[in-house]
Amino acid sequence: MGEYRVLEVKQSVFASNEKEADKLRADMKEKGTLLINLMSSPGSGKTTTLLRTIDALKNRLSIAVMEADIDSDVDAAAIATTGARAIQLHTGGMCHLDAAMCAQGLEGLAAGDADLIFLENVGNLVCPAEFDTGAGVNVTILSVPEGDDKPLKYPLMYQVCDLVLVNKIDVAPYFDFDLDKLRKNVASRNPHARVIPLSAKTGEGMDAWYEWLCERVAAWKAER
DSSP: OOOOOOOOHHHHHHHHHHHHHHHHHHHHHHHTOEEEEEEEOTTSSHHHHHHHHHHHHTTTOOEEEEEEESSOOHHHHHHHTTTOEEEEEEOTTOSSOOHHHHHHHHHHHOOTTOSEEEEEOOSOSSHHHHSOOSOSEEEEEEEGGGOTTHHHHSHHHHHSOSEEEEEOGGGGGGSOOOHHHHHHHHHHHOTTOEEEEOOTTTOTTHHHHHHHHHHHHHHHHHTO
């Protein structure tokens, strides 16, 4: 039999990405700009949450947004109506962003001295969790209609997140959703992740999210 090599491509790709991510994180820390990787399944309310957040904090923080999607510019167009700087990133069919893509997006965004930049990642609970984007914080949105068992079905997503936003809490009475059970399921995957229930539509619980953001931005700048 002929000789052949076995190359662990996935391991190599991840190692290279982690190196790029660490460099990007250090660069963002030096600038004093906090990059937040916002992840969720499609339809959870990422864009609606961002629209309300930008409007509420526009006088406290300078905010910019990178919208990642396989195609279309619907989300970037929506964000642009707020006056915030926005850019649409097309992934060419890929279901996630890695650190190199994120760095390319930041260069195109040209957000200057923004306090806070959101990366609205591709709607997917699997691939985005596997790739470090270089963000300083990972946030996951879980909407009530998805169920309280999501952390058990997609463990890695909840293992890598710093915060879980439970969106659409206003419709909880109409679904078989147990917030206490959700908290336990999140804690079983990541005991350090905070859970904030809210409704981006009605505004319920949004103040806790805003204060969390402001505190994280201040802490990020203080660590320079």
